[in-house]
Amino acid sequence: MFQTIINRDRVKPEDSSEKDNFYTNRKLQIQKFEDSRKEEIQKFNEKRNDLVKSFQANRSNLNASDFKKTDSTGNTTTVALDASFSLVDNLKTKKPKHxxxxxxxxxxxxxxxxxxxxxxxxxxxxxxxxxxxxxxxxxxxxxxxxxxxxxxxxxxxQFDVLINQQVVTDSPIEFPAVTVCNLNPFDRRNAQAYIDKTLEKNKISYVNDINKIDINPKLVNTLIKSSIKGDSNLTSKSIENIGFHIDYMLLTCYFNDVPCNNSDFIWRYDFDYVNCYTFNSGFDQYGNKVPIKKVNDAGSDQSLKLELFLGYDLTQSQYILNSGARVVVHNQSVDPIISSEGIDVPTGFQTNLGIKRSFLFKLDSPYSDCIKDTKSPDSHDSLYYKSIFTKLNMTIYRQKICMRLCLQDFILRKCACLDGSLPNIFVNETICQDIDSLECVADSRMEYFSSQESSSCSQCPLECDSSNFQMTASSSRYPTRYYQNYLSARTNILSRFPTGTSASEITKSTVLLNVFYEDLATTYTNEIPAVxxxxxxxxxxxxxxxxxxxxxxxxxxxxxxxxxxxxxxxxxxxxx
Known part of the structure; x- marks a missing residue:
């Protein structure tokens, strides 16, 4: 259309001025045409966009009645929706790739x-x-x-582990703590009155019930010790007087060939042995810290030598099954369970205990269920674990003590009283102190260890880190006749015997103990992850x-x- 208009107005120029006017008019016409075309295109695009937006907004709301048309004759026809929508889709810009x-x-x-x-x-x-x-x-x-x-x-x-062992030799090396107890818990010079009172309370006398005592002296022994444990009127000093005191037992003491005395020992109470004394505990008798003793070399020359008098056999051995001393070698940070961790040293012998030190470091979760931080009461949620810190006032957790709490709980449920030889966390419960209840305790122990409960105490996790001293014992006859005379002359040992006792009786009442390192090498066993x-x-x-x-x-x-x-x-x- 615009091309036709341009051709209609075209004239043939006659001269140069007309020619200039011709081209000027032509440019104005072309400019007017371009402006008009842009305006129409802009209006067209705006209408198209409005139409597209309107259809997109109302597309979902359209129905067939909106597209019906009625002609002059009254006939109704329907406009195709697809055609309408295809018109809108054709107005859209070119589609991107799918x-x-x-x-x-x-x-x-x-x-x-x-x-x-x-x-x-x-x-x-x-x-x-x-x-x-x-x-x-x-x-x-x-x-x-x-x-x-x-x-x-x-x-x-699977969290498997490998074992890595390291042997390290140190010098000097710390000497362990050594705890010594008399297998005879009662010093009858001071304990006879208390023993008689306990036997009388349970209607046991030396004459009338001698057969019962002979049949089961261990039960009578336990009866007396349970009475001591359950007697709230006894003080620590009173209990120490019932057993053998270190002043009475210690004949000679040498450490690294330097004399030592009873002030180097601290007292601890134990149910089975009443009086036990620990050498090199790291504390003195008043609870003050002291340096731990050390040795520079292995062998019996760098050792602890103790000569002990353990009581006259003829007057001190009633209700006692054996004579000698109980010895436990342990780390200073550990409270030993003397009845299960020590060894017995017989009288009449010199016993040499060669020791080797070792440490075990296990991996905790997920490689095992052990507890790494055994000094924290929050490392495990069980009642027994926390009670070791809160009620037993211990500073380090040990699984052995926790397992004994399981046994104590079992006995309490069976006998309605407590076993005095086990740790107690049960408030307001009494110690079994009569023959019938102690027989119940003995039967309950047998039942417990023959059942699944002894191995299924879930409240007692294993500790990851531990120390141990392996002991090798050797013995020889002690003392010789010559040394008997020496002891008689150089010590007051004969004053411990009745008048007229021969020097040969010393053999039945004394023991020589020698504790030393066999080797200064310490074994460190570490678990490391296999993968x-x-x-x-x-x-x-x-x-x-x-x-x-x-x-x-x-x-x-x-x-x-x-x-x-x-x-x-x-x-x-x-x-x-």
Missing amino acids: ARKLIKEKLLYWSSNTTSHGIPNIVRLDSKVLKITWLICFLASLGYCIYTIGIIIQDFL TPVSLLGNVGGNLGLFIGISLLTFVEIIEFLIELFFILFNKIFKN
Whole structure:
């Protein structure tokens, strides 16, 4: 239309002035035409956009009645919805590529350029035979790789450990604490009145019930000790006077050939032995800290030598099954369970105890259920564990003590009273102090250890770290006739016997104990993980690289592809 207008107004110029006017008018016409066309195009686009927005906003609300048309004759026709919508769709801008096609293109690009072995060859090759060959090789390598990685991860999740032992020789080395007890818990010089009172209370006399005493002297012995434990009127000093005092027992004492005396020992009460005395505990008799003694060399010359008098056999051995001393070698930080951790040293012998020190350090969870921090009451949630700190006032947890609490609980339920030889955390419960209840305790012990309860006390975890002293004992006859005369002349040992007692009786009442290091080497046993996280990562990475050529950077490529995939899907969801 515009071309026709231009041709209609065209005239043939006659001269130069007319020619200039002609071209000027022509430019104005063209400019007017361009402005008019831009205005029409702009109006057209605005109408189109408004129409598109209107249809998109109301598309879901349209129904068939909106598109019905009635002519002059009364006939009704329906306008096709598809035509209307196709008109709107044709007005839209050109569609972008479909999301599925984009994902396919990205996947092909990644497969062709990945650093993993096999996948690019499967994509790039034109020969179907070679494609299938490469596919089979890749799947076989991938399958075996997954199988080996599964085994590696399974081994890691089993949390197996390896044992690493180290032997370290130190000099000087700390000498352990040595606890000594008399197997005879009662010094009848001071305890006879209390013993008679206890026997009378239970209607036992030396004359009337002698047969009962002879049949079961151990029960009578336990009866007296239970009475001591359950008597709230007895003070620590009174209890110490019932047993053998260190002043009375100690004949000679030497450490590293330097004399020592009773002030180097601290007293501790034990149910089974009443009086026990610890040498080199790290504390003095008043509870003050003192330096721990050390030795510079192994052998019997650098040792603790004790000569002990353990009571005259003819007057001190009633209700006693054996004579001698109980010896426990332990670390200063540990309260020993003397009845289960020591050894008996007989009278009439010199006993040499060669010791070796060792430490065990176990791994805690997930490699085991042991407790690493045994000094914290919060390391385990069980009642017995916490009670060791709060009620027994101990500073370090030990599983052996916790297991004894389980036994105590069992006996309490069976006998309605407590076993005096076991630790007690039960408030307002009494000690079994009569024959019938003590027989119940003995029967309950047998029942407990023959049942599953003895091995299923879940409240008592094992401690991860522990120390131990292995003891090797040897003995020889002691004393010789010559040394008997020496003791008689150099000590007041004969004053402990009745008048007229021969020197040969010394043999039945004395013991010589010699404690020393066999070797200054200390054994440290450490558990280490059989498969560490670092070795797990190395083994998995090695198998991935060996079988399918995947490295750490290959995973970066996979992450990059996943990020692009995410954005493609995100854009699709956003546009919808």
